[in-house]
Amino acid sequence: MSGIRSKEPEKFQQLQAVIDAKKGMKGALMPVMQEAQAIFGYLPKEVQQFIADGLGVTLSEVYGVATFYAQFVLEPQGEHVIGVCLGTACYVKGSQAVLDRLSEELKVPVGKTTADGKFTLNATRCLGACGLAPVMMIGDEVYGRLTPDEVPGILAKY
Amino acid sequence: MDLFRSQVLICGGTGCTSSGSPELIRLFEEKIRDVGLDKEVKVVRTGCFGLCEMGPIVIVYPEGAFYSHIKPENVDEIVNEHLLKGRIVRHLLCREAVEQQGATKSLDEVDFYKKQKRVALRNCGVIDPERIDEYIAFDGYKALAKVLTEMTPQQVIDTIKASGLRGRGGAGFPTGTKWQFAANSVSDQKYVCCNADEGDPGAFMDRSILEGDPNAVIEAMAIAGYAIGANQGYIYVRAEYPIAVKRLQVAIREAREYGLLGKNILDTGFDFDLDIRLGAGAFVCGEETALMQSIEGKRGEPRPRPPFPAVKGLFDQPTILNNVETYANVPQIILKGPEWFSSMGTEKSKGTKVFALGGKIKNTGLVEIPMGTTLREIIYDIGGGCPNGKKFKAAQTGGPSGGCIPASLLDTPIDYDNLIAIGSMMGSGGMIVMDEDNCMVDIARFFLDFTVDESCGKCPPCRIGTRRMLEILERITEGKGEDGDIEKLETLAKNIKASALCGLGQTAPNPVLSTLRYFRDEYEAHIYEKRCPAGHCKKLLKYTIDPALCKGCSLCSKVCPVGAISGEIRKPFVIDSSKCIKCGACMEKCRFNAISRK
Numbered sequence: 077m078s079g080i081r082s083k084e085p086e087k088f089q090q091l092q093a094v095i096d097a098k099k100g101m102k103g104a105l106m107p108v109m110q111e112a113q114a115i116f117g118y119l120p121k122e123v124q125q126f127i128a129d130g131l132g133v134t135l136s137e138v139y140g141v142a143t144f145y146a147q148f149v150l151e152p153q154g155e156h157v158i159g160v161c162l163g164t165a166c167y168v169k170g171s172q173a174v175l176d177r178l179s180e181e182l183k184v185p186v187g188k189t190t191a192d193g194k195f196t197l198n199a200t201r202c203l204g205a206c207g208l209a210p211v212m213m214i215g216d217e218v219y220g221r222l223t224p225d226e227v228p229g230i231l232a233k234y
Numbered sequence: 235m236d237l238f239r240s241q242v243l244i245c246g247g248t249g250c251t252s253s254g255s256p257e258l259i260r261l262f263e264e265k266i267r268d269v270g271l272d273k274e275v276k277v278v279r280t281g282c283f284g285l286c287e288m289g290p291i292v293i294v295y296p297e298g299a300f301y302s303h304i305k306p307e308n309v310d311e312i313v314n315e316h317l318l319k320g321r322i323v324r325h326l327l328c329r330e331a332v333e334q335q336g337a338t339k340s341l342d343e344v345d346f347y348k349k350q351k352r353v354a355l356r357n358c359g360v361i362d363p364e365r366i367d368e369y370i371a372f373d374g375y376k377a378l379a380k381v382l383t384e385m386t387p388q389q390v391i392d393t394i395k396a397s398g399l400r401g402r403g404g405a406g407f408p409t410g411t412k413w414q415f416a417a418n419s420v421s422d423q424k425y426v427c428c429n430a431d432e433g434d435p436g437a438f439m440d441r442s443i444l445e446g447d448p449n450a451v452i453e454a455m456a457i458a459g460y461a462i463g464a465n466q467g468y469i470y471v472r473a474e475y476p477i478a479v480k481r482l483q484v485a486i487r488e489a490r491e492y493g494l495l496g497k498n499i500l501d502t503g504f505d506f507d508l509d510i511r512l513g514a515g516a517f518v519c520g521e522e523t524a525l526m527q528s529i530e531g532k533r534g535e536p537r538p539r540p541p542f543p544a545v546k547g548l549f550d551q552p553t554i555l556n557n558v559e560t561y562a563n564v565p566q567i568i569l570k571g572p573e574w575f576s577s578m579g580t581e582k583s584k585g586t587k588v589f590a591l592g593g594k595i596k597n598t599g600l601v602e603i604p605m606g607t608t609l610r611e612i613i614y615d616i617g618g619g620c621p622n623g624k625k626f627k628a629a630q631t632g633g634p635s636g637g638c639i640p641a642s643l644l645d646t647p648i649d650y651d652n653l654i655a656i657g658s659m660m661g662s663g664g665m666i667v668m669d670e671d672n673c674m675v676d677i678a679r680f681f682l683d684f685t686v687d688e689s690c691g692k693c694p695p696c697r698i699g700t701r702r703m704l705e706i707l708e709r710i711t712e713g714k715g716e717d718g719d720i721e722k723l724e725t726l727a728k729n730i731k732a733s734a735l736c737g738l739g740q741t742a743p744n745p746v747l748s749t750l751r752y753f754r755d756e757y758e759a760h761i762y763e764k765r766c767p768a769g770h771c772k773k774l775l776k777y778t779i780d781p782a783l784c785k786g787c788s789l790c791s792k793v794c795p796v797g798a799i800s801g802e803i804r805k806p807f808v809i810d811s812s813k814c815i816k817c818g819a820c821m822e823k824c825r826f827n828a829i830s831r832k
Contacts, residue, residue: 102530102549103529103530103531103532103549104531105531105532106511106512106514106528107511107512107531112514123248125801133764137485137532140533141531141532141533144533144534144690145515145516145517145534146514146515146516147473147514147515148514160622163435163436163591164435164593164630164664164680165434165435165436165592165593165598165664165666166592166756167435167668168593169593169594170674171765172309172435179828196660197376198641200474201433201435201436201515201684202433202434202436202437202438203248203474204248204432204437204438204441204474204475205248205249205252205438206285206286206436206438206592206593206598207249207287207289207592207599208249208252208286208289209592209594209598210251210595210814211252211293212351216250216476218251219750220251220252220253
């Protein structure tokens, strides 16, 4: 076994326990993948293969689901994941300008992680916090009623 | 249960949680204990009050004193003055709750709430959603008990049919008819599903119901299970709604403990249980066949209908799928009767509808109004109009499947059929207000960008057609529009509507068609005059300095990152538009309003 399997055996043990618990459940694939992502932070090929073997489905089926849903990521994410809401309410109140400013400050295009691995910058769908538009999230923290000029100050906190 | 003389209700919805309400709850509890009132005053963390703009919101009963924008440093004053001495802290009340003569208004007398009629939201902001006892105290699970002990499944379906309830997820299919189809299907195993994959941007009513009153949805699903003969349900909820997911989990656990879910409910022999499935961020999963694929753990791709889910749905068994808000109405209809429900609303749209009011509007938040209320009442009487004295331009409803409604149609009474007639649709209830600064071509582009991203790729009209439309719209907003583009958009729109597989594709052209219908002049200005009338599309903007207003202070030329501004001190400066990158820095810095953007 190569790569992360040998480096992080305890995470695979955790995943095995999840698979054992959910194996008999109808439609178990997505819940297992969601827990796998919670364990590993992303879904590398080895993890997908492990799930496929554990649930008795093909790797292509796991990969198909992983690439269909926005929640699943195949690459490691930054330490802090930034999600700028591009829902309609935020968009009409200027969230695009906030996103542009973040991209400029972090020197990273949307959807990518900074070279130092600190931030991943994402544009997200409506977060449902329209009363606070424009909104972004860094990890679980919500920042509302933003202006582009507040961006450097907020980033400096991390 | 203990009795308290006063209750402090603090909003624990997503909006107020983000503005710091968990800290307030902690501080109130601490302070109330400190002054020895903890046996007399109770702090309740509730669901959303609806007026997110004013958050965090704290309401003190029995007076109904409506405190807004409460900060941690205000807690002492409210506890000392109001709770200890019985004097309402007027300067912390929501502005609208204080009348000119100095009297105070209670919550339901404030303009924002006056025209509302709360049915689906009745418990939101009233009870603690994580305590089933509070739901039961407000007649919770009484409808389920009535159904199981006094009614046949067919009587339940007939009641829902007679009420005129239509699906609140968007399309407005009659709920009772849907239940009847599933009840008529013969099978050992049937399913009841709840669509809580609220995906329309700008819509958060389902989230608020789940956060504020999760038991109402659970009770309604059990009623639906009894009506169609199902003993298992699934709630498919967005993973992006962590508070809603947690409260659902708590509510399901409590309901099981109380014997309101599980085997032999209320000793009637009826079994029903529920599971939660988390959506993983795919808008198309709001489409019923795609949602069921996703619950099965597969890629959420829609499939052609028929067979309809009522015949062959989840795991190939007869299934009904209703939206959160639809379910939230059901227990009330059972308890108060179908006549009560159908007395509200218009001829073909009964009851109330929850809208999430957002965008360029003073009072953003959730409103529940009887069907037939006009847009003008919602936007001006409840919403307070556009802020900063800006002019209203359009209201967008129906999300990416809907359209933009112009000012000339503000007096349209809102119901399913009227909205479709004016080129939009009810959708799940997002209502985004746009003012004169919003470019309608760009809004159409924004929605097509969304659709292209969210198209599952299964059928070519949606996968390829929407992309072609987006490309044309991008060209137009970048100043590269050509004669014939509008006609191309119209042809593509017509063909996609006619040939796409599911609702997502069939309605994707609506934002373009409705803006073309009401704001064609904006498209023409972009294409033929290379001008964005709203002053939004960056590539079409031209910054100019008005020589009459310019004092020649040189500030603009100093902030210009590309050296496009030149001039002599104390004489009017000039912008070289061939160098200008239209960043707007000069306009922000000018102290004399001499720079304009057109």
